[in-house]
Ligand SMILES: Nc1ncnc2c1ncn2[C@@H]1O[C@H](COP(=O)(O)OP(=O)(O)OP(=O)(O)O)[C@@H](O)[C@H]1O
């Protein structure tokens with residue numbers, strides 16, 4: 001792995017249980033800053049679980065237990081004094097299904113600012129425009145900012161969700177199969193957008209689509225379940241290495257299509 | 261087999277017909293006998309001449325005020341309870357017990373509420389027999405309606421909205437306040453209106469908590485006694501010195517009460533319908 005890059009997120013011996021069920025087992029990896037890291041693997045191998053551990057979203061579910069350490073900028077986000085609100089502002093998330101609020105386009109993007117108690121109209125307008133521009137959506141929506149976000153197409157809604165996440169100025173963006181509900185054109189737009197965003201943000205993306213991982217990511221982590229259905233990290237490295245000369249035969253098997 | 265099918269079909273159809281028939285008969289009977297009585301004077305004047313003439317204004321007034329007062333208590337308490345049950349205490353043992361208690365509350369006979377209201381609000385809390393005690397007593401009776409419909413409305417808000425809110429750094433209360441509640445508002449409103457429709461027609465809980473046979477003046481504070489439509493019908497049909505003579509008044513009062521409760525229920529149905537359509 002490229003040693004010149006600064007590490008943004010460092011995961012150590014991460015175990016996550018749903019009740020008694022061990023969903024991911026002993027994951028250790030480092031995610032470099034300002035890059036795109038893809039997490040791939042068959043369905044049920046714990047990709048979403050892993051991703052949701054990075055902004056502590058798993059805790060919204062009852063009966064989830066997390067062991068191990070996740071550090072962002074050297075600080076363990078699981079230590080008891082961590083402020084969840086600050087953490088989640090710093091680590092934004094885009095979900096598999098576009099989930100804009102049933103509010104106007106403007107209010108969707110402004111939401112993160114409003115809940116921070118920001119009232120300054122001008123500042124909110126500026127941030128909304130900037131975020132929409134960064135999410136490559138501005139030109140399409142600038143004339144209907146006060147229309148319901150639900151009137152947008154699926155691809156537009158997903159870019160709106162990205163804009164909404166950008167508006168709170170996170171450093172890390174987690175994306176869980178952000179394009180799986182979109183058509184190929186909308187998918188390519190999201191991918192272009194990710195390439196632009198990585199100049200400023202650290203992006204971790206879960207994807208089922210191996211071409212997508214190969215196209216956009218700098219690093220790839222391959223997960224697989226063991227005989228107890230616990231997800232493990234099989235191989236992690238530069239995307240080009242993983243796809244051209246995987247070290248583990250299981251990785252090779254997966255990328256050449258031998259597993260589901 | 262086909263014969264059996266037919267029997268069941270006829271049975272269900274018959275049951276439905278009986279209900280519709282009864283309902284139409286009641287409404288038709290009240291309408292036929294009551295409509296002629298309803299004049300502006302009937303609606304705006306107090307009873308006269310030993311309640312054999314005049315109007316029913318004090319009873320309309322009392323019913324509306326005690327119902328409004330009930331809403332003031334029931335909506336916040338019911339909504340907050342539902343928020344607790346659905347957003348904070350989901351799946352906890354404590355909320356299971358509360359839910360059980362609320363469901364049981366809904367099946368308590370209403371006269372028991374009256375007795376409880378007298379014991380607790382009138383005597384123990386020394387609120388006296390008046391609008392406030394009556395409103396609180398009816399409030400306990402309608403609380404389950406508000407809690408259940410609010411819970412239903414909260415449950416219908418997709419979890420993905422909550423997740424999106426949390427992922428943006430919103431606190432639990434912010435998520436509830438600015439995402440969940442606005443979405444659930446029509447459902448909450450429906451519950452409130454249904455509770456009005458239900459509470460308005462109740463009489464038994466009022467018996468010991470502040471309703472009066474006849475008052476020469478309108479209540480001027482929430483501790484004053486009041487007249488009430490349902491109770492008015494009851495006394496006119498059972499205790500009036502000339503029941504036959506006051507028959508038109510009885511029908512007129514019943515019609516007014518019916519119209520009031522019916523219109524609230526229709527508003528609730530309308531909101532619910534609009535909500536369903538918007539969602540699909
Ligand atoms: N809320 C939950 N409660 C219990 N078990 C869960 C829960 N969420 C996920 N799991 C289990 O944990 C394992 C990992 O799930 P996860 O959703 O992380 O997989 P995934 O790799 O994201 O799968 P997919 O590619 O289908 O999205 C699965 O076996 C799943 O059944």
Ligand SMILES: [Mg+2]
Nearest residue numbers: 047048049176
């Ligand atoms: Mg997943």
